[in-house]
Amino acid sequence: MDTPAFLDRGRPDVPDMVVPRGVTPFHLEGRPVRGRLVRLGALADALLSRHDNAPEVNTLAGKALVLVAGLSSALKFQGSFSLQVKGDGPVSLLAADCTDAGSLRFYARSDDETLPALLGEVSRPSDRDLFGNGYLALTVDQGADMDRHQGIVEIVGDDLAAMATHYFETSEQHACWLMLACERTPEGWRSGGLILERIASEGGVVTDDFDDGARRVSAPEDEDAWETATILARTLTAAELLDDGLPPEKLLNRLFHEESLRVGQPRALAYGCRCSRAKLVDILGRFSEEDLDHMVVEDRIVMTCEFCNVDFRFSREEVGPRSA
Numbered sequence: 600m601d602t603p604a605f606l607d608r609g610r611p612d613v614p615d616m617v618v619p620r621g622v623t624p625f626h627l628e629g630r631p632v633r634g635r636l637v638r639l640g641a642l643a644d645a646l647l648s649r650h651d652n653a654p655e656v657n658t659l660a661g662k663a664l665v666l667v668a669g670l671s672s673a674l675k676f677q678g679s680f681s682l683q684v685k686g687d688g689p690v691s692l693l694a695a696d697c698t699d700a701g702s703l704r705f706y707a708r709s710d711d712e713t714l715p716a717l718l719g720e721v722s723r724p725s726d727r728d729l730f731g732n733g734y735l736a737l738t739v740d741q742g743a744d745m746d747r748h749q750g751i752v753e754i755v756g757d758d759l760a761a762m763a764t765h766y767f768e769t770s771e772q773h774a775c776w777l778m779l780a781c782e783r784t785p786e787g788w789r790s791g792g793l794i795l796e797r798i799a800s801e802g803g804v805v806t807d808d809f810d811d812g813a814r815r816v817s818a819p820e821d822e823d824a825w826e827t828a829t830i831l832a833r834t835l836t837a838a839e840l841l842d843d844g845l846p847p848e849k850l851l852n853r854l855f856h857e858e859s860l861r862v863g864q865p866r867a868l869a870y871g872c873r874c875s876r877a878k879l880v881d882i883l884g885r886f887s888e889e890d891l892d893h894m895v896v897e898d899r900i901v902m903t904c905e906f907c908n909v910d911f912r913f914s915r916e917e918v919g920p921r922s923a
């Protein structure tokens with residue numbers, strides 16, 4: 600098990616931030632619908648402002664963080680749940696992950712030439728413009744001894760929500776409806792999302808577990824109930840999603856008060872990188888002595904964690920013997 604952040608002396612100083620009601624699960628009683636409201640609050644700003652990315656890349660990353668927070672909270676697993684999008688566009692890689700404890704982190708790689716060129720041509724590029732053609736992968740990683748579960752689809756759709764919807768339709772054969780938003784507000788970056796999933800209805804009882812192999816009941820009234828839920832969800836605005844002053848229950852009530860809304864236990868989200876000196880020493884130990892000698896600058900080897908953007912400094916001796 601990983602050492603908790605506050606006990607790990609090898610960890611750099613990164614924000615120790617927890618949002619207690621980051622994910623609010625809910626279901627509509629007697630209807631084949633369950634969902635999650637995700638709001639990162641000030642955590643979005645803490646995560647995004649840690650990196651020197653263009654605002655357009657932050658918007659994309661903020662939505663990706665909401666997506667992994669929302670989807671992972673619907674799964675039973677121990678480890679990390681990650682989203683990775685790789686494309687041939689100006690943002691060639693976006694990786695975001697969430698642990699079973701709700702710890703979030705991300706990393707985006709954008710091109711110094713093609714991104715400014717695109718932004719010069721298009722004032723509001725779509726997520727698709729930024730990614731280009733490529734693929735999207737969702738992975739559940741439960742550690743070395745456990746099976747990795749990964750699903751990969753081509754990038755289809757204009758925005759990340761549509762890409763994720765396509766993923767569920769093709770990989771999981773599972774209807775879902777998603778809205779993701781991320782903007783810079785006067786309080787800083789904020790991101791949030793609403794995820795609805797169509798589930799099997801079993802005599803009006805809806806469990807909060809991710810029931811693989813659930814019966815797909817396609818009664819006409821189920822079809823109507825799903826349709827109604829998505830129509831109501833479409834009335835949600837980005838401003839409501841990103842408003843810190845609007846509590847989750849109140850927002851959900853606005854949307855679904857006539858649909859037997861049942862709100863579950865909220866779940867916390869936190870700032871969470873899992874890098875440590877020990878892990879990086881382990882990575883450095885795989886390089887040859889000569890390579891390590893070449894990495895030394897001003898008597899130190901510096902490694903930067905791409906996720907939390909923190910520099911770790913090592914003496915040459917710390918990572919292994921020098922070459923003769």
Ligand SMILES: [Zn+2]
Nearest residue numbers: 872874904907
């Ligand atoms: Zn890190």
